[in-house]
Amino acid sequence: MTRQTRFFRTSHTAKQRGNATIYVLIVVALFAALSFVLSRQNDSSEGGHITNERADIIAGDIIAYPSQVKQALDMMIMSGTSPSDFNFTQSGQIGFTSAPSINKVFHPDGGGLTLAQIPAGAIAQSSTNPKAGWYLSEFSNVGWSESSDNDVILVAYQLSKDICQRINLRMTGSRDIPVLNNTIPNLLIAKESPPGVPVHSGSNVDFDASACSACNRPAQCVSETGPRYGFYSVVISR
Numbered sequence: 001m002t003r004q005t006r007f008f009r010t011s012h013t014a015k016q017r018g019n020a021t022i023y024v025l026i027v028v029a030l031f032a033a034l035s036f037v038l039s040r041q042n043d044s045s046e047g048g049h050i051t052n053e054r055a056d057i058i059a060g061d062i063i064a065y066p067s068q069v070k071q072a073l074d075m076m077i078m079s080g081t082s083p084s085d086f087n088f089t090q091s092g093q094i095g096f097t098s099a100p101s102i103n104k105v106f107h108p109d110g111g112g113l114t115l116a117q118i119p120a121g122a123i124a125q126s127s128t129n130p131k132a133g134w135y136l137s138e139f140s141n142v143g144w145s146e147s148s149d150n151d152v153i154l155v156a157y158q159l160s161k162d163i164c165q166r167i168n169l170r171m172t173g174s175r176d177i178p179v180l181n182n183t184i185p186n187l188l189i190a191k192e193s194p195p196g197v198p199v200h201s202g203s204n205v206d207f208d209a210s211a212c213s214a215c216n217r218p219a220q221c222v223s224e225t226g227p228r229y230g231f232y233s234v235v236i237s238r
Helices: 003-043 053-078 159-171 184-188
Strands: 133-138 151-159 219-224 228-237
Touching: 003 053, 053 151, 053 159, 053 228, 133 184, 151 159, 151 184, 159 228, 184 228
Parallel strands: none
Antiparallel strands: 133 151, 151 228, 219 228
C-alpha cells in the first residue's frame, strides 16, 4: 500500500467520523428543542406549574377581557336593546336560534359574544357546582351601583390563588384577597342562565356590603370558603 493510498483512507475515515459527530450534535440539538417545547406546553397544563412571566400575562388577559365583553354589550344598547332585555341563551341551548335574536348576547345578530376559555394553568378547580370558567349574567343588584336595577356581572370562577393575587396587585396595589360571607356562585353567578337552564344549585342573593365589606370596587378578585377564588367585573352598572 502506497503512502498516498494510506493518506486517502485515513482522510476518508476522519471525514466519516466528522460527519457522524455532526449528526449526533444535530440529534442532540433537536432533542433539546423538543424538550423545551414540551416543557413550555406543560407549564400551562392543568395543575401544572406556570412561570411568573406566563402568570402575569394570564392575569393581564383576565383583567382586560371584561372590556371586550362590555364593548359588545354597549353596542347592543346603542342598537336599542335595554340591559333588562339581555338574553343569555348560548349556542346549543333551546331557543338560541328562535326569533327575535337581536337581544341575545351570544347570538351573531345580537352581541355576537363567545365566552373565552381560562388557560388551564390558571385554574384551581375543586368543585363542579359550577365548574371553572367564565360566566356572564344579569340577576343581582350590586350594592354600590347607581340604582336598584340588576347589574351585568362577568365572573372568572375557580382561579388559582396565585393568579388571583396577581390580578389584585395590578388592580388595587395589594395582593390581599377579600373574603366573601357567601359563595361566589350565590353572589355573582346566576343560578339559571337562561331561566330554566341550571348553572349551579345555590341560591342567588344581592352582592352588597353584607356579603363583603371590602368589595366596593367594580372589579377585583375575591375568595370564598374552600377556598375557591374568582374574579368579578361589573361590566354594565345600573
